[in-house]
Amino acid sequence: MSQVSDVGTGRPVQQEFAGMPPKLYAASPSRLLALVDCPRRYRMQYLDKPRPEARAQRAHTSFGLAVHNALRDWWDLPRDRRTASAGRELVRHSWIDVGFRDADQSLAWRKRAQEHVVDYLGRVDPDDPPRGIERTVSFISGTLRLTGRIDRLDERDRELVVVDYKTSQRPLGEDDARTSLPLALYAAAVWKMFRHPCLRVELHHVPSGEIVSHTHTPESLTRKVDEAKSIAQDARRADADFAERGVESTLFPPVVGPLCTWCDFRAHCPEGQTAGPEKSGWAALEPSEVPRAAEVD
Known part of the structure; x- marks a missing residue:
């Protein structure tokens, strides 16, 4: 295996052995779906350096994190404390007061999260722990x-x-x-x-x-x-083009539509800003406001 110099930097670049299989492409489901939903957002979220500043966390994300954390932590409780009502304190401990209109709205949704968790845990067998x-x-x-x-x-x-x-x-x-x-x-x-x-x-x-x-x-x-492997092939090709051409790459067009009003990187996308006014931090608390693809929890 030999080394050659990179034309742009003069730094040595290690070459692969001839006949070696291509490198693995590492990805998560969320990364793959980000490319499908909007290549422009994918580029800003995963490739741009430095990464553009994302908007502040929304209220529905704070709500979802608190519920997820409470349901996770419930299984760590001693068996005698693993009751449905214990979920109330777990939600309070995990609550994130970010994205809400004001303190009153945050408190109201914290109480709602506590009710949901208690009701849900009432249907879970505490003596049957998950794998x-x-x-x-x-x-x-x-x-x-x-x-x-x-x-x-x-x-x-x-x-x-x-x-x-x-x-x-x-x-x-x-x-x-x-x-x-x-x-x-x-x-x-x-x-x-x-x-x-x-x-x-x-x-x-x-x-x-x-x-x-x-x-x-x-x-x-x-x-x-x-299907995932096919998306990954597109992502690998787009990543390589970005590495060569940067933001001049044409493989990251914006997909302009209703989701743009929810996008965390909207401030950096002129095309997305034409889709309509940005949704408030608490808009997703109203189910009629949210297109299904925008539901993140």
């Missing part, structure tokens, strides 16, 4: 190395089940679990890591207690993995 909580999972397929973190991994009747908490104010749709790329990739990763089939995925809507589930087949999981 994993906020477990990092990964797999390699072809040139893609995918890594993500799942909210909860259950084992039921000797089957592994991926559970994802949702806290948005909009109810779930029937196909949300079936069509979710992240859930399918998490199931594939669990299967690979635990060497045990994992086909069932579930979305648990904490505010309503609704559970939407889907049982994949090995073939449908393979199709989802192939």
Whole structure:
């Protein structure tokens, strides 16, 4: 293996052995979907150096984080304290007072989060701990190395089940679990890591207690993995073009539409600013305001 000098910097650049397989492309489901949703936002979020300053955290994100953290921390409590009512204090401890209109709105939504968590935990068996909580999972397929973190991994009747908490104010749709790329990739990763089939995925809507589930087949999981690999190929090509041409690359056009009014990098995107006025930090607390693709929790 030899070294040559980079034309632009004069620094030595290590060359790969001839015939070596291409390097793995590391990504998460959120990174892949960011490219699909809007290449411009993908570039600003993952490639630009320095990264453009994102807008302040929104209220629905603060709400979702507090609920997720409470449901995670509940399993760390001693068994005699692992009661549904314990969720109230866990939410209070995890509460983030950011993005709300004022202190009164924050307090009202903290109380709502506490009610949701207590109601949800009332349907959870404290003597049946999950196989994993906020477990990092990964797999390699072809040139893609995918890594993500799942909210909860259950084992039921000797089957592994991926559970994802949702806290948005909009109810779930029937196909949300079936069509979710992240859930399918998490199931594939669990299967690979635990060497045990994992086909069932579930979305648990904490505010309503609704559970939407889907049982994949090995073939449908393979199709989802192939979809991720296809997106990763596009991402690798875009990343390489950015490394060569920087912001002059033409592979990062903005996708202008309703989601632009929610975008964290809107201030740095003139095209996105034409989509309409920016949503307030607490707009997503009203379900009628939020397009489904903008729900982040």
